[in-house]
Amino acid sequence: MSAAQDMLIETNTCSPEQADEYRLCSLFDNSSARIAHVDLDLRLIGSNAGFADVFGLSVEELPGVALVDLVHARARDALTRRLLSLARGERSRISDLIATLTRSGRTSTELTGIAVTNGAGRIDSLVVLLELEPEPAASAAAPCPADVRKPLTRMEAMVLEGVAAGMSTVQLASKLFLSRGGVEYHVSALMKNLDAANRSELVSRAYSAGLFRMGSWPPLVTEGFVD
CATH class of the missing domain: 1.10.10.10 (Winged helix-like DNA-binding domain superfamily/Winged helix DNA-binding domain)
Incomplete structure (x- = not known):
């Protein structure tokens, strides 16, 4: 069982009568994770602060944003196909290394998607977790991307x-x-x-x-x- 799946069954402060909400709250309560809740149109319903902070945004700014708009243009079509296969129930989980557009520029990110089912056993949303690749050792000045020669004034x-x-x-x-x-x-x-x-x-x-x-x-x- 993956770390993401382990988190789905952790205890938390949610009402045990609401099993699906219970699992989602477990994820969102995990402050060390970067987690978002996504609808079947692949738009963000909500996220925790760790997820929003990756993109230099607040949790209030993310609802309604298309998840694939947060990744590099070249990764969008493939990621959309895999997320839709998850939403259709063709997979229960996906995991991809993709290029995301973070507040510090492009970076490689491990994206894990998990289908969320309702009480009737039908998929009604997705949960997405991000794990950023380790940052290079800190230097006196953060480097610019290769296609930017120097920082902007x-x-x-x-x-x-x-x-x-x-x-x-x-x-x-x-x-x-x-x-x-x-x-x-x-x-x-x-x-x-x-x-x-x-x-x-x-x-x-x-x-x-x-x-x-x-x-x-x-x-x-x-x-x-x-x-």
């Missing part, structure tokens, strides 16, 4: 957020109290940093590098990339 982060939201140079200049030339200077610096040829490629590369917090609109740059 606070102003560069705000300019990048505006460009990703579709704002024009004039709109950015007004919002950030810069001249048009000042906006273009920061945009040019960002394109050089991310090796982008134009604004569209800049935004694409920023998303690919995991610079933005997932599930947020307008786009917000993750604090870990701002110097």
Whole structure:
């Protein structure tokens, strides 16, 4: 029996008359785990603080967010297929090593999914557990992703957020109290940093590098990339 399955039957503070809720509360009460409750449309119902913190979010921000939006784009189709097979009852458990978009950038994550049945024995939701790969030894400064040459300044982060939201140079200049030339200077610096040829490629590369917090609109740059 896996550690995840062991946690499903631990004692906790939930009412023993509600067997399914009892098991879920056992998971959510385990502060050392990173756990989320997911509906059959693969959207988050809720999570514990450990799960939300991985993505730099609060537990209040996650309900309704599509689980696959929290993983790297290349991993989404395969993960969706495996989670749906779990929801259909074709599997009782899945475990995959995937790339997630955490608040510190991309990282490898062991994702375990478990089907949750109701009193009638039908699957009505899923529980997902994350186990992050060990972080590299700490250094004086956290390294940037390979596709970002150096950390962003606070102003560069705000300019990048505006460009990703579709704002024009004039709109950015007004919002950030810069001249048009000042906006273009920061945009040019960002394109050089991310090796982008134009604004569209800049935004694409920023998303690919995991610079933005997932599930947020307008786009917000993750604090870990701002110097």
